[in-house]
Amino acid sequence: MTSGLLLLPSMIGVGAFLLVPIVVVAWLSLHSWNLLGPMEFVGLRNWRSVLGDAEFGHSLLVTLALTAIVVPAQTVLGFLVAAALVRRGGGTGLRMVYALPWMCAPVAVGVVWQWIFAPTDGALNALLGHRVEWLSNPALALPSVAAVGVWANFGYVALFFVAGLRAIPRDILDAGALDGATGWLRVRLLVLPLLRPTTFFVLVTGVLTTFQTFDTVYTLTKGGPDATTDVVAMRIFSEAFTAARPGRAAVMAIVVFLVLLTITAVQHRYFRDRTTYEI
Numbered sequence: 001m002t003s004g005l006l007l008l009p010s011m012i013g014v015g016a017f018l019l020v021p022i023v024v025v026a027w028l029s030l031h032s033w034n035l036l037g038p039m040e041f042v043g044l045r046n047w048r049s050v051l052g053d054a055e056f057g058h059s060l061l062v063t064l065a066l067t068a069i070v071v072p073a074q075t076v077l078g079f080l081v082a083a084a085l086v087r088r089g090g091g092t093g094l095r096m097v098y099a100l101p102w103m104c105a106p107v108a109v110g111v112v113w114q115w116i117f118a119p120t121d122g123a124l125n126a127l128l129g130h131r132v133e134w135l136s137n138p139a140l141a142l143p144s145v146a147a148v149g150v151w152a153n154f155g156y157v158a159l160f161f162v163a164g165l166r167a168i169p170r171d172i173l174d175a176g177a178l179d180g181a182t183g184w185l186r187v188r189l190l191v192l193p194l195l196r197p198t199t200f201f202v203l204v205t206g207v208l209t210t211f212q213t214f215d216t217v218y219t220l221t222k223g224g225p226d227a228t229t230d231v232v233a234m235r236i237f238s239e240a241f242t243a244a245r246p247g248r249a250a251v252m253a254i255v256v257f258l259v260l261l262t263i264t265a266v267q268h269r270y271f272r273d274r275t276t277y278e279i
Contacts, residue, residue, distance in 0.1 A: 028250035035244045042247070050251040058227060059235040060259070062142065063211055066231060069146040070153070071206040077150065078157025078202070079195075085158065086165045098155030106152070110219025113148045117220070135221050138228045145229050148216055153209065157202050164198035165191070200271040204264055211260055232256055 029047065032040045050056055081098060101109065116123045117134040125131055134144045168191065176182075176190045192199075214233035217223065223230035223238075232252065240249035 025250045025253055028246055029254060030247070032245075032247050035241075035246065046247040046251045050248050050255065055227070055230075056232075056235055056252055056255075059230050059232045060256075062228065062230055063213075063232040066142060066146055066149070066213065066229075067207055067210040069143065070149040070210050071203060073146070073150045074154040074157050074206060075199070075202055077154040079161050081154065081158040082161030082165055085162055098158050100155065101152045102156035104152070106215030107219055109148065109152055110216045113216075114220055117144060136225050138226045141221055141225055141228045145213075145217055145220055148220065149210065149213060152216070153206070157206070160198050160202055161195065164195045168194050196271055200267065203267055207263055207267075208260060211256060 030041060030043060032042045032046070085098075114135070119125060119131050119133050119136070122134075124134065132140070134140050172194070173186065173190060176186050181189050212233055213231055214237065217229055217231050217234055218237075221229040223234045236249045236252045236256070239252060240246045
């Protein structure tokens with residue numbers, strides 16, 4: 001009884017900020033509402049409309065493509081930075097420098113990078129010496145947005161890899177060195193397998209974060225050009241507040257939740273039998 005009372009404050013928070021919103025979104029998906037007038041129960045009409053919507057399907061594909069670029073890149077770069085910090089004994093101050101982009105407001109990051117990518121007086125074009133339409137060229141817009149995402153998050157990823165690398169017992173690495181595992185062989189056979197719990201966490205949170213990308217895209221491209229950066233968060237926002245169709249937006253949110261649940265389940269299944277939590 002006492003333990004239940006101690007858990008009560010946390011359970012109230014979980015119910016108010018997790019369970020209730022899920023119920024509300026599911027309820028909205030069955031109704032038609034323009035944000036002002038009365039609601040109308042429409043059953044599965046919103047579901048049929050969204051599942052047959054080519055624009056929403058395109059947004060999902062764009063988000064998956066962005067995730068496929070950002071998550072592997074920031075994971076690899078974060079690991080390399082972490083390995084360099086551990087090898088050189090980088091202190092807390094140096095680690096915080098790498099994490100500063102992640103701590104900045106996404107809108108502020110977008111404004112800064114909008115200036116860097118500006119075609120006429122942008123810093124990047126000035127450095128290159130010629131004009132490149134980074135954000136208005138359909139072939140370059142998504143990679144440019146992805147580059148900003150990697151820049152903003154790799155330091156955050158590096159912090160977790162630093163913790164994971166420092167948790168590996170030195171005895172294991174020394175034993176591997178005695179058996180001839182040095183250099184890349186030691187990384188592949190010893191370090192990476194022992195970092196699988198950290199890698200699993202970094203990949204899961206990376207996918208979740210990338211699927212929620214909104215502020216940076218809205219600031220840089222607003223989903224253009226030609227919807228090449230129309231990520232799913234932009235599509236949900238547009239449906240809910242621009243088109244005033246929160247019922248359809250609720251369906252899209254549920255679909256995204258199911259997609260993320262599937263991706264996370266696949267990741268968990270892959271790492272479940274390949275992960276050692278006790279060394």
